[in-house]
Amino acid sequence: MSSTRRSELADIDVAIVGAGIIGCVTAWQLVARVPGSRVVVLDRDIIASGATRRSAGLHFPRGGSEQVRRMSAYSQQYYERLARSWTGMPIHPVPMVVLTADPVRLHESYLAEAGLRRTALPSFVRLSDGIEAWRGDGCQYADVAALTQQLAAKLRGSVQFYEGTRVTQLTPDPDGVTVSLGTGADLRAGQVLLAPGPWLADPAWSYLTAPLGARVKKVVALHIEQAPSIDDDVVVFEDQDAFLLPLFERGHWLFSYTCREWDVRPDELTTGLSARNLDEALTYLRRHAPALAGRCVGGRVFCDAYSGDGEPRVRYLDPDRRLVFAGAANGSGYRLAPAIARAACGLLDVSTRQGAFRDHQHL
Ligand SMILES: Cc1cc2nc3c(=O)[nH]c(=O)nc-3n(C[C@H](O)[C@H](O)[C@H](O)COP(=O)(O)OP(=O)(O)OC[C@H]3O[C@@H](n4cnc5c(N)ncnc54)[C@H](O)[C@@H]3O)c2cc1C
Incomplete structure (x- = not known):
């Protein structure tokens, strides 16, 4: 020293x-x-x-x-x-609807206190047959x-x-x-x-x-320029590790999906969303929530540490x-x-x- x-x-x-x-x-x-x-x-x-x-x-x-x-x-x-x-x-606090093709795994992963119960698919979500919607608390x-x-x-x-x-x-x-x-x-x-x-x-x-x-992985979420209504739920796409979150205080929706870019450095993530990030997220949204896809122009990009x-x-x-x-x-x-x-x-x-x-x- x-x-x-x-x-x-x-x-x-x-x-x-x-x-x-x-x-x-x-x-x-x-x-x-x-x-x-x-x-x-x-x-x-x-x-x-x-x-x-x-x-x-x-x-x-x-x-x-x-x-x-x-x-x-x-x-x-x-x-x-x-x-x-x-x-x-x-x-x-916000109400939650979880979508999955695997209700057995869903019940294993969620806390009993969530009190999962079957519900209807949110009207703006399109999913293939066999997907179930579950409502939960917490x-x-x-x-x-x-x-x-x-x-x-x-x-x-x-x-x-x-x-x-x-x-x-x-x-x-x-x-x-x-x-x-x-x-x-x-x-x-x-x-x-x-x-x-x-x-x-x-x-x-x-x-x-x-x-x-x-290791450090990039984390990306799109902002959807549409105001949520008071009775909107968080929609969790359980099998894809993605979610749609109504950010009432900010006045827009957020779509988080799993970006797979590994070994990034936080000080180098200054360029914002890439074309690839936008394309990956929009591809998913166009398929499963098309009404929201057209309203995505921006988002948030950073990274987090993952234990493996x-x-x-x-x-x-x-x-x-x-x-x-x-x-x-x-x-x-x-x-x-x-x-x-x-x-x-x-x-x-x-x-x-x-x-x-x-x-x-x-x-
Ligand atoms: C886009 C995005 C969405 C996310 N969404 C969710 C979510 O919905 N739910 C959830 O649970 N988690 C979410 N996360 C993850 C969550 O935000 C992080 O896991 C959490 O913020 C990590 O907190 P932290 O205190 O460990 O790290 P940080 O908040 O990164 O704090 C670390 C601090 O260390 C400081 N530091 C670094 N180097 C030095 C140095 N040499 N000397 C002194 N200080 C230093 C930095 O300035 C920084 O302030 C998200 C992350 C991102 C990026």
Whole structure:
């Protein structure tokens, strides 16, 4: 380490790198568990400017494995409490219709609390014979960036936010972690939570995250310039991993489909929708919701980290357990964030040192 670097705040319990939904919900839960714990959150940009800013923010009560279903159930209850506790939280319950050719798998994937029951196909959807429509409960969507910023605003005063501050190096040792900053300062923290979203390959930590085996995939959603009506449902095309979401607050529909462009880099995704993205999404929409296809002219494009097995990664990155990774949530980082944060808090000493698990009371 260069002798010209400044040393700051030697007594931080946890430094959280990444002020997206996962970093900020984790900060929230940490402070709730152990009031008075010394937590800082660092982001090279402003709060909620990564994947969180582009998120469609849909939560639906499902999971491809038992673990993800448990995480989904926990997160659903957590968001429900959050929405009940503070008026103005940008979390909006919305009715859900799921379309599938495989009702057995559907019932395995969705939580029992969703109470799936047969319903009619939405009038604007065209599907081949054998497709069934099921109505279910527990779906909501959020303005994820606004929610993250609201959490951060409530945390200020007990958590210190370093925005516009790039982390350039993480150096763990048996007693803690030295966090080197682009400003020329070094922070010393007992532990670090790394919540970098799709910035897995940042040189500051790529050697630490490589063993996770996670990859970064482009995520694309089209905006449909048609105002939803008050009684519109989310329509989930279960077998295609696609959905139509009525974004009432923004005044338009959103169509999310599975883009298969892998190993992209977040800093290079500045060109917006490609002809290929538009063509893939429109081909699907023309077939299954033709009335909406003609109204797509734009959308949102970014990327997210994928673990490879459908389950988010929350684990230590070093033998001394000073560095914890949380993320790679496979395009579900919003809906699973509270459960990911809970798992991360379980790996951060500050929670075990002072005991009680209090996030429920905190809300
Ligand atoms: C178009 C789109 C639609 C989506 N729709 C949904 C959905 O409907 N439902 C759902 O559940 N999920 C959805 N997702 C996924 C979800 O948005 C992400 O999983 C989630 O936002 C990830 O949050 P995060 O906090 O891990 O990452 P991010 O929000 O990306 O935060 C990581 C932060 O790390 C910071 N950072 C990076 N490098 C450094 C550095 N060197 N130093 C300091 N800071 C650094 C970045 O600036 C960033 O703010 C969608 C994603 C996209 C792109």
